[in-house]
């Protein structure tokens with residue numbers, strides 16, 4: 159059976175985890191947590207990175223730092239993972255869903271202004287499949303209407319938009335290191351902070367509402383409860399796992415891109431024959447091969463394809479069911495404008511097996527199977 163995903167493993171994970179244990183500092187903010195955050199700051203070019211227990215938690219921190227409160231509205235696509243909305247809904251905000259562009263499956267930047275009301279506080283672009291949203295337009299709209307921009311870059315580490323790393327363009331950026339992502343620590347994430355005026359409050363929120371981080375740096379002689387907060391620090395053992403992967407981040411990225419390019423090249427003929435559609439990478443965007451998807455004619459064809467691939471021992475999966483159609487989406491959100499593409503495109507999309515340690519022979523097997531399908 160060819161699985162859809164296998165978590166990346168590069169070889170040094172256990173060694174570093176053992177070292178974390180030997181350091182006798184397995185809680186948060188130990189050696190490996192510091193190494194990982196410093197690496198992300200340097201590599202992505204941002205002033206501050208906080209490693210967190212998940213991308214969901216990084217987004218919750220961003221919502222708190224943006225002072226999102228009861229009754230506020232936050233603009234986002236409906237075609238996304240639940241966490242994008244959860245982080246804001248937890249603070250009492252309403253999710254305002256905007257339709258997507260069919261070419262990238264990202265929020266349609268031309269529809270954002272229509273969704274803005276006097277209650278709007280933030281825009282949350284989601285970089286689907288590690289392909290950037292149209293960030294120049296989004297940042298212009300945000301500036302004009304004085305809105306915060308929180309990038310859900312869960313899938314976007316190592317991707318860029320006009321040379322800038324995803325997650326560093328908006329006020330805050332959120333990465334995921336869940337086992338399904340390109341780089342992992344099992345469960346984990348990171349919050350990227352553009353303006354240093356947020357650093358102190360971010361530290362406090364992440365450390366149960368205390369100034370313990372300052373205490374550990376010797377800047378205060380005892381730590382106190384300063385504000386409402388939570389516990390968003392991952393264990394240093396998990397960070398050690400991630401560190402092994404960050405050390406070879408370029409190698410992981412290149413391997414994934416080679417799988418992605420092989421799929422893309424192999425299916426170009428089927429695309430030309432209009433049997434399926436392939437992803438679009440807009441000009442100015444460099445992607446990280448987070449996923450490879452194809453789009454089929456309709457829901458019925460996709461279901462047939464999933465069943466057919468399964469009969470060939472290949473696991474393929476569809477993706478998000480639009481949030482606005484889910485019970486919580488109805489309760490906590492509203493769709494702005496018309497759902498022209500969100501539902502229709504989500505029903506046609508199919509993701510193929512794609513992971514770091516994918517064998518060449520498995521890749522060939524998937525390609526051959528797709529080519530033989532009765533479209």
Ligand SMILES: *Cc1c(COP(=O)(O)O)cnc(C)c1O
Nearest residue numbers: 212213214239241312334336347
């Ligand atoms: C994976 C993912 C998340 C959630 O990441 P966690 O680290 O599991 O919290 C959020 N948004 C998107 C778009 C994702 O793909």
